[in-house]
Amino acid sequence: MSTPGADSAPQLPDYVPVPESALGPALNADGYYVDRVQDNLFWVTDGTYQSAFLATPAGVVLFDAPPTIGGNLRRAVDEITAAENVPNTVTHLVYSHHHADHAGASYLFGDVVRIGHTETRRLLQRDNDRARPVPDVTFEENYTLEVGGSRVELVYHGPNHSPDNIYIHFPDHDTLMLIDIVNIGWVPIYNLNLSEDVPGYLEAPDRAMEYSWTNFLGGHLGKLGRRDDVVLHQQYIADIVDSSHAALASVDPTPYFMRYGENAWAGVAGYLDAVTNAAAAPVISKYTGVLAAADVPALTTTTTFSILQSIRLDLGGGSQVHP
Template sequence: MTSTTNRRSFLAAGAAVAAAPVVAGALASPASADELPDYAPVPPSALGPAVNAQGYFVGRVQKNLYWVTDSTYQAAFLTTKDGVVLFDAPPSIGQNIQRAIDQIAAENGVSNKVTHLVYSHHHADHLGASSLFGKHVTRIGHTENKRLLARDNDPTRPVPDVTFETRRTLHVGGERIELAYHGTNHTPDNIYIHFPDHDTLMLVDVMLPGWVPFDFFNINEDVPGSIAAPAKAMAYPWKHYIGGHIGRLGTRQDMTVYRQYIDDIVAGVKLALVNVDPTPFFVKYGNNAWAAVKEYQAAQVKYASDPVIKKYLGVLAAADVYTATTTFLILESIRLDLGVGSQVHP
């Protein structure tokens, strides 16, 4: 009776804890800069131009194609005789997008009116300022982009007026832009935006020039598709690259370094799946399967990522910040999507 009562009390207490609301910050003390971890310095080659007093930089990519950044996000725009074609509208840049367009228009005596807005993909961090440009702008995106934005029902990201399935050539004011969909990568709707007359490719959230990917491999929804995307990008002729993030434009050499970085992670993961012995982790944690798996995979990630971090410190910014989480996601994809390391019980 005592054992049953104790067990019931334990379960009741556990249920009470699980049901209690978690109050964010209730037990947290303010962070101190002295207590935060140190990371390797950012290589100067990863940094872009300084922003102005209003918080943006706008510069020419080639001819009448321009880019604007707040040093974390990027958009692009093309001035034409019939108006401006804008490519993405990150909310972090926000009203500075129009200020940048106004600046270039004033300097060159061209129209500052945005007539078209091309969506790279549906994520709010790249489109959340779309509504600033009103209802009379023609918005263009992939068919899946329209479906996802209709699902999200976000008034800051109106659904595209014009969609396409695989390819569309956009002609505005005597200018030509080639839009293409080559399958899922970062998202199911992420497109390749090629400016053949400006030697430029825009492909957002795949390669971030001079930097490693953001946390967990840019939170890519399709890991194999994202690993394959750079080769598809390199098949285009281009000199300048707009990646949607961080403070500078990219080059073909940047893409080459990025591809090698990912290849090195993949190679390390394949070795880790073979060489890291799971036995001690399951012996240690017994029937706590999640603890055993967590520590086993942490060991695999460390095995695969440590040599990559060492190799790319000083080459790619934040190699010591996000390489491990990117390695984890790639490990899971190689294990689950490709079946590497999978064993059939005899």
């Protein structure tokens, strides 16, 4: 006798094990991990998202408030401030950018001074989400925040993952926080971490490497990064760029448009799928077992698609000009 619903159970694929180099520390019983980055700078993760905070004699400065960590941010702050013998009051909250997955627990901290880029303020006003109050303090290019003897440099270099994503530099703590660009030890999630500005995204790691830092907070997954981790990400992206150029030069669009005739979108889809798959295949093969989830086809493939379309549309690569 068969089990009800057994025939409709999805047949899920197997993937290679996650490399040890991509795994972070174990979470505690409450589902989070908090540790010192350097001096009075601490980071918090639930294994999927990251936040950070400065524990100072004048209060706590929080950087992002992901809802998946949620109330565990308060627990982490209380745990550390008690051990450090400093106040546990959160006085400031810095938004890296406006997206709800990194800012959606902001409301938990009540009446604090919120800081973000001017575009963050505009986008949060547009979104009208009570979970993400608009920033009280905004800036256009850069802003220095000093609280309780700790200094942070907030800098805007233009759009990348989002129109408002900023660089958060802790010069006295040898650390850079740059969200949704590099997933330490892992490939990007779909379409370059769902980034809106591909040229800006591609440039961002180079910008990051211009800063002085040893520790890197990327906003996702359970590991603190180092400079070598960003270099590996740059190599992965560079290989996709090179492979995309090669595929654009080698895949002939003619058969797809001949086959589908007046169904122009079918011809376009067939051609773009063929170019994307040709470009992604060698990258998937090279990085499987090196970067976690590299063998999950949709991830590298959709990231390749985004880069390939930027090469075509932003840079003019692969354009066929009618004679």
